[in-house]
Structures are given as structure tokens and as C-alpha cells.
Amino acid sequence: MIDNKIKETVTSYAAKVVAEGMSGKGDRIAMRTKDGFCVNDAEVSLCDLKPENLIELPLDTDDKDYVVIARLFAKRPEVHAVLYTHAPFVCAVARAKATIPAVLDDMTQIVGLNCKTCKSATTEDLVKGLSSRNSVLVPGGGALTVGRTMDEAYTCALVLDKASHAYVCGSVLGGNKTINCIEAKLMNVIYQKKYSKINQQNISKREGE
Amino acid sequence: MAWTKEEELRLRKVIKDSGVNLLKENLVQGTWGNTAVRLDEDHMLVTPTGLDYVALQPEDMPVVQISDTSVWSDGKKPTSERKIHAAIMADRPEINATIHSHPVWCSVLASARIELPVMSDEMQKLVGGSARVGSYGLPGTKSLRVGTVNAMKGRNACFMANHGVFCAGRDMDEAFEIIRVMEKSCREYIKQCTLKITGQLEYSDELLFDYFVSKYGK
Numbered sequence: 001m002i003d004n005k006i007k008e009t010v011t012s013y014a015a016k017v018v019a020e021g022m023s024g025k026g027d028r029i030a031m032r033t034k035d036g037f038c039v040n041d042a043e044v045s046l047c048d049l050k051p052e053n054l055i056e057l058p059l060d061t062d063d064k065d066y067v068v069i070a071r072l073f074a075k076r077p078e079v080h081a082v083l084y085t086h087a088p089f090v091c092a093v094a095r096a097k098a099t100i101p102a103v104l105d106d107m108t109q110i111v112g113l114n115c116k117t118c119k120s121a122t123t124e125d126l127v128k129g130l131s132s133r134n135s136v137l138v139p140g141g142g143a144l145t146v147g148r149t150m151d152e153a154y155t156c157a158l159v160l161d162k163a164s165h166a167y168v169c170g171s172v173l174g175g176n177k178t179i180n181c182i183e184a185k186l187m188n189v190i191y192q193k194k195y196s197k198i199n200q201q202n203i204s205k206r207e208g209e
Numbered sequence: 210m211a212w213t214k215e216e217e218l219r220l221r222k223v224i225k226d227s228g229v230n231l232l233k234e235n236l237v238q239g240t241w242g243n244t245a246v247r248l249d250e251d252h253m254l255v256t257p258t259g260l261d262y263v264a265l266q267p268e269d270m271p272v273v274q275i276s277d278t279s280v281w282s283d284g285k286k287p288t289s290e291r292k293i294h295a296a297i298m299a300d301r302p303e304i305n306a307t308i309h310s311h312p313v314w315c316s317v318l319a320s321a322r323i324e325l326p327v328m329s330d331e332m333q334k335l336v337g338g339s340a341r342v343g344s345y346g347l348p349g350t351k352s353l354r355v356g357t358v359n360a361m362k363g364r365n366a367c368f369m370a371n372h373g374v375f376c377a378g379r380d381m382d383e384a385f386e387i388i389r390v391m392e393k394s395c396r397e398y399i400k401q402c403t404l405k406i407t408g409q410l411e412y413s414d415e416l417l418f419d420y421f422v423s424k425y426g427k
Binding site for chain 1: 235238239240241259260261264311313314316317318319320321322323345347348370371372399402403405406407414417418420421422424425426427
């Protein structure tokens with residue numbers, strides 16, 4: 001049985017994804033639970049999501065609609081939330097099968113040193129693509145983002161959307177100037193280990209984990 | 210202390226509301242960005258580091274000394290960008306409120322490191338001319354601070370390379386007007402650049418996406 005606080009968190013963030021114009025066909029919103037994870041029923045879009053449309057599954061599920069999320073939770077114990085969203089600028093980058101370089105410093109902190117489009121949409125490639133990043137693009141699709149809390153996964157999706165704007169618009173502005181790899185890594189470590197630590201602990205309690 | 214307790218309480222609420230309004234107006238994501246208001250010639254209230262704007266309370270905002278930002282009291286640990294807010298307030302006595310944030314369209318130009326020309330009478334009036342780009346530096350560093358202060362000379366807004374935007378007003382309402390006009394102007398500039406490079410007469414996001422995919426697609 002899914003805890004009411006978790007149901008409330010998931011449905012409220014689904015509404016935020018819709019309000020920000022990041023929703024599309026095939027969206028998923030999932031949060032870790034005591035016995036596995038809860039996720040929106042694949043037949044129900046985030047626009048129509050209600051608490052009764054959430055289902056709970058074990059981490060070893062082989063159901064093709066949810067197996068990527070299950071493997072992500074299993075592989076990364078620190079991850080408590082997964083989002084699959086379709087922000088238009090993000091989808092443009094995924095359509096181009098491009099990699100977003102380190103164009104903005106908040107992107108390097110929460111997303112990672114860059115954001116790649118996976119070779120394919122197979123479970124193996126997507127899980128591998130998220131092994132050292134908090135976001136990966138699905139070729140011809142949207143973006144998978146993860147977080148220690150639902151708030152962090154959602155913020156990661158917002159920042160990725162902004163980085164996609166910077167990268168796509170950069171094409172008509174003569175290109176982007178990127179942050180060097182060492183400084184990007186430094187900012188990523190400081191964000192993960194220091195800057196966000198207390199806030200994420202506070203949010204985790206609020207979200208019902 | 211050259212301010213009254215009553216005035217301090219009012220300004221604490223101004224700072225608290227500024228963080229919430231940045232989120233509401235989609236001018237920031239998460240806990241990034243920070244704001245400051247002047248208390249007197251040598252003191253300001255700033256937002257704390259790394260905490261949720263919604264959960265923050267007015268009493269959480271620390272009082273920071275402008276002439277020596279290592280000196281602070283009465284709140285939670287101040288933002289690491291307090292030196293930039295202090296440097297602008299020390300350099301510009303008419304400035305009483307500052308916003309550093311990472312809104313979407315300003316971030317695009319910050320990432321391309323492009324100076325934004327004057328796009329409207331409103332921008333000329335509020336910003337005071339074109340918006341320059343301050344030199345790149347890691348958050349909290351001297352090079353970011355010096356770059357921002359130099360880019361702000363004679364202006365009320367500038368970009369911070371690969372980082373965001375900095376705006377300064379006579380009060381927080383004016384600082385918000387400035388950040389809004391910067392967002393609007395950046396968006397218009399990108400539309401104009403898209404039309405120029407594609408040779409089309411009418412802008413749409415699809416036009417931009419198609420150009421991007423044709424240029425960067427694999």
C-alpha cells in the first residue's frame with residue numbers, strides 16, 4: 001500500500017510538470033517506496049493523474065512499461081525519484097541525437113558534466129547512460145531525470161530544459177562558450193556533497209520518504 | 210545600527226517574498242539565485258545559502274556588513290555570492306536592492322556570452338543601455354565578482370558568463386521590473402536572430418528546432 005504522503009508528493013509534482021509545459025506522450029513519474037516504487041499507470045497521462053492512478057511495483061519487475069525505472073532504482077540506491085518528461089527544447093536535442101555540453105553552471109551541478117542522447121532506447125543503454133549523470137536523453141523521445149528527492153528530480157528536469165534552451169538557441173547566436181571539464185566536475189561535487197545536502201535532507205522528510 | 214527594528218522587519222519580508230516571487234515567476238530553479246536589500250550604507254540583508262525559498266522565514270535572512278562580508282549576524286549562513294551584492298552596493302549608493310538569478314532566456318545569452326543590444330525604450334529606461342557580459346568565474350570567486358562589477362558600470366543589469374543575470378534597482382520592485390525586461394528582451398533578441406539566420410519572416414519554435422537539427426543533428 002502506498003503511503004498517502006508519497007501519493008500527494010507524486011501527484012503534486014506531476015501537476016508541476018504539466019504546468020511547466022514539460023509533459024508529453026509516455027511520461028512517467030515514480031518515487032521509491034518501502035516495498036519497491038510507485039509510478040503512474042502507463043495508460044494515464046500526467047495531465048489526468050490522480051492518486052488512485054498510482055501503482056506500486058517491486059524493483060525486480062520485468063513489465064516493459066516500467067522496467068527502466070525499476071532498474072534505475074535498483075542500481076542507484078541514493079535515487080528516490082525518477083521522471084520521464086517531454087519539454088519541447090529537450091525533445092529537439094533528443095531528435096538531433098546531440099549531447100548538451102556544459103553550457104551553464106547550475107546544469108553542471110545538478111545534471112552532470114554534460115547530457116548525452118543514448119545510442120538507443122533499450123533498458124541497458126538508458127540505465128548505463130544514467131550511471132554517472134542525473135539525466136539522459138532518449139533518442140527521438142524526451143529526458144529521463146533522477147534525484148535524491150522528487151523535488152531534486154523535478155529541479156533537474158527544469159535545469160535540463162534551460163540548458164536545452166541555451167544549447168538550441170546557441171545555434172543561432174554563433175554557438176555556446178562552455179565551462180571547462182575540471183571546473184564543471186568541481187561544481188558538481190560541491191553541489192552533491194555540500195551545497196544541496198541540508199536542503200535535500202529537509203525535503204526528503206517533507207516528501208514522506 | 211542606523212535603521213529601525215520596524216524597517217528591518219519590513220525588509221526581511223521583502224527578501225523572503227523576493228525569493229518566492231522568483232520561483233513563482235519562473236525566474237529561478239531550485240535554491241539557486243540570491244537577493245539582497247540595503248539596511249544602511251554599510252549593512253544589507255541577503256538570502257541564506259542553499260535553502261528552499263518557500264521554507265525560508267524572514268528571520269532566517271542574515272545581516273551582512275557591506276565593507277567586510279565575512280562579518281554577518283542574525284540569521285542563517287549567507288549566500289556565497291554576498292560579495293557581489295556588497296560590491297555593487299558599495300560602488301553604487303543609489304542601489305538598495307539586488308537580484309542574482311538564472312532565468313531561462315537570460316541564461317541563453319549568458320551561455321553564448323553575447324552582449325544584448327537595447328531592444329526597447331523600456332529596456333533603455335530600466336537597464337540604462339545594452340547588457341554586457343561579465344567575465345567568467347566559479348561561483349563565489351573574485352573573478353566572478355570583479356567581472357560582474359565591471360559589467361554593471363553605468364548599467365542596472367548584466368549577464369554573468371555561463372551563470373545567469375545580475376540586476377540592481379532603487380528598491381526590490383524596480384529590481385524585479387529590470388529582471389523581467391531582461392527576460393523579455395533576451396527572448397525577442399533570440400527570435401530576431403532566428404529569423405535573420407533562417408531568412409524566414411515569422412518566428413516559431415519549430416523553425417528554430419529545424420534549424421538546430423539541420424546544424425547539430427547526427
